[in-house]
Amino acid sequence: MNAVRRVLLQRAGALGAVLAAGLLHPLASLAAAWNKEAFGAKSAPDALKSLGAAGAAASKDIVIEAPQIAENGAVVPIEITSGIPGTTSIAVLVDKNPYPLVGKFDFMEDALPFVKVNAKMGESSDVRAVVTAGGKHYVATREIKVTIGGCGG
Amino acid sequence: MAGPMKMRATLFGGNTDVRVLMSHPMATEQQTKGKPHFIQNITVKVNGKTAIEGEISQAVSRNPVFSFRLKGGAKGDKIEVSWLDNKGETNKTEAAVT
Numbered sequence: 001m002n003a004v005r006r007v008l009l010q011r012a013g014a015l016g017a018v019l020a021a022g023l024l025h026p027l028a029s030l031a032a033a034w035n036k037e038a039f040g041a042k043s044a045p046d047a048l049k050s051l052g053a054a055g056a057a058a059s060k061d062i063v064i065e066a067p068q069i070a071e072n073g074a075v076v077p078i079e080i081t082s083g084i085p086g087t088t089s090i091a092v093l094v095d096k097n098p099y100p101l102v103g104k105f106d107f108m109e110d111a112l113p114f115v116k117v118n119a120k121m122g123e124s125s126d127v128r129a130v131v132t133a134g135g136k137h138y139v140a141t142r143e144i145k146v147t148i149g150g151c152g153g
Numbered sequence: 154m155a156g157p158m159k160m161r162a163t164l165f166g167g168n169t170d171v172r173v174l175m176s177h178p179m180a181t182e183q184q185t186k187g188k189p190h191f192i193q194n195i196t197v198k199v200n201g202k203t204a205i206e207g208e209i210s211q212a213v214s215r216n217p218v219f220s221f222r223l224k225g226g227a228k229g230d231k232i233e234v235s236w237l238d239n240k241g242e243t244n245k246t247e248a249a250v251t
Contacts, residue, residue: 039208098182103210104207105207108204116221117217
């Protein structure tokens with residue numbers, strides 16, 4: 001054991017610790033939140049309950065733009081704009097899909113409360129947009145008719 | 154599996170319009186006999202700061218296309234969109250606002 005070797009080993013240990021800390025960081029950010037309970041819910045009311053949005057009030061300030069009749073259920077464009085001040089999140093649900101919750105989008109201060117997403121629809125169904133603003137929940141519903149289902153593949 | 158992404162960010166009426174396409178099978182349970190493969194998380198960043206976080210399900214169409222809108226913005230602002238799927242695969246793309 002000489003002094004040089006000891007110093008080298010100590011430095012190697014410190015370097016290892018720094019590397020480990022650096023590696024841990026991206027891993028932590030990869031494990032992003034995904035609401036398993038809400039996405040696994042098999043009915044829209046259950047999904048809303050899991051989102052903490054049961055008993056949302058109907059609102060005319062939420063605009064759902066979508067075709068009345070979707071020819072291809074595999075790709076149904078749904079566009080949602082919230083006119084409710086202080087909107088922090090928009091969730092999209094297709095009532096009659098096996099798992100109704102399609103997605104939930106959280107908006108920080110730099111974003112406008114708008115989202116356009118292409119969804120699969122197994123059959124004609126009500127589509128709900130649930131908006132959270134100032135801790136309260138609001139909902140708008142619209143029916144979309146589907147001529148060819150898009151879930152079976 | 155993580156195919157290319159395409160993104161366009163343009164100024165529109167004083168705000169920034171972001172359109173992004175992700176190459177992903179978005180395979181449902183029915184299509185895969187119980188082994189779905191789909192994107193779960195999406196993050197949109199402006200100049201390094203998170204603006205939108207999305208959680209999505211297998212009910213989003215194959216090769217998903219999303220549109221988002223960001224408040225204000227200027228030419229050259231850097232937009233970054235990334236995704237993470239249920240198998241831990243991930244991808245991201247960057248574009249400057251035009």
